[in-house]
Amino acid sequence: xxxxxxxxxxxxxxxxxxxxxxxxxxxxxxxxxxxxxxxxxxxxxxxxxxxxxxxxxxxxxxxxxxxxxxxxxxxxxxxxxxxxxxxxxxxxxxxxxxxxxxxxxxxxxxxxxxxxxxxxxxxxxxxxxxxxxxxxxxxxxxxxxxxxxxxxxxxxxxxxxxxxxxxxxxxxxxxxxxxxxxxxxxxxxxxxxxxxxxxxxxxxxxxxxxxxxxxxxxxxx
Numbered sequence: 001x002x003x004x005x006x007x008x009x010x011x012x013x014x015x016x017x018x019x020x021x022x023x024x025x026x027x028x029x030x031x032x033x034x035x036x037x038x039x040x041x042x043x044x045x046x047x048x049x050x051x052x053x054x055x056x057x058x059x060x061x062x063x064x065x066x067x068x069x070x071x072x073x074x075x076x077x078x079x080x081x082x083x084x085x086x087x088x089x090x091x092x093x094x095x096x097x098x099x100x101x102x103x104x105x106x107x108x109x110x111x112x113x114x115x116x117x118x119x120x121x122x123x124x125x126x127x128x129x130x131x132x133x134x135x136x137x138x139x140x141x142x143x144x145x146x147x148x149x150x151x152x153x154x155x156x157x158x159x160x161x162x163x164x165x166x167x168x169x170x171x172x173x174x175x176x177x178x179x180x181x182x183x184x185x186x187x188x189x190x191x192x193x194x195x196x197x198x199x200x201x202x203x204x205x206x207x208x209x210x211x212x213x214x215x216x217x218x219x220x221x
Contacts, residue, residue: 004092011088011096012103019104029068033112036060041119050185053122058178061109061137062170068108069101069145070162073153094150094215098208101142109134125187133181136200140173143207150211150218176200 019026040056048056113134117124124130148166180196 004089004095007088007092008096008099011092012100015096015100025071029064029108030111032067033060033064033108034115036063037112037115037119044120048120048122050122051182053116053120054178054182054185057112057116058137058174058181060112061105062141062174064108064112065105065138065141065145066163066166068104069142070149073097073149090216091212094146094211095208097150098143098146098211101146102139105138105142106135109138122185124185126184129184129190129193130181132197133177133184136180136197136204137173137177139204140177140200140207141170143204143211144169144173147207147211147215150215173200173203176203 037060040060044052110131113131116122145162145166148162148169152161152165176196176199180193180200183193183196
């Protein structure tokens with residue numbers, strides 16, 4: 001277990017170094033998100049209701065996540081994957097990518113939230129719950145799309161397959177996170193959001209557990 005944790009930590013650090021070196025990919029992701037928010041602002045100005053505000057936020061997060069996470073395995077050559085297979089625990093590989101993508105999407109979600117809040121000046125009655133929703137949504141998007149990216153990498157490395165296979169799996173997550181975050185905007189009590197919180201935690205843990213258990217068999221192929 002200690003070896004697994006050490007390998008996960010080393011792989012996360014490696015992913016961060018690669019991302020910082022490839023500033024173009026990271027910059028394009030930030031520009032995409034911020035420009036999408038600004039276009040929404042130009043379209044609605046201040047005339048936007050909370051339901052639309054919340055829906056637009058998660059639409060932007062969804063497509064940003066697809067662009068960011070789809071490359072988890074697709075950007076790696078067969079040689080690098082063989083190198084990983086020879087030296088590393090396959091579970092460390094999938095866990096490190098999921099954790100890294102959670103960190104990336106959570107950071108992006110906080111940036112989007114800040115830009116959205118500044119431009120639209122929308123009142124969020126319970127910002128703490130909304131920020132928890134951003135973290136849970138980022139975790140779910142990362143876990144599902146990372147696993148799908150791993151599956152696609154064993155096919156023909158087509159990034160479009162990530163969206164095709166991932167969207168049906170994301171529906172339960174998106175429905176739950178939309179309701180959770182909307183309740184947070186309205187300031188409803190925690191007892192109202194608790195069922196959605198349990199569903200989101202259960203979905204996220206289930207996907208991460210499936211990735212942990214099934215990825216070694218996929219990795220052998």
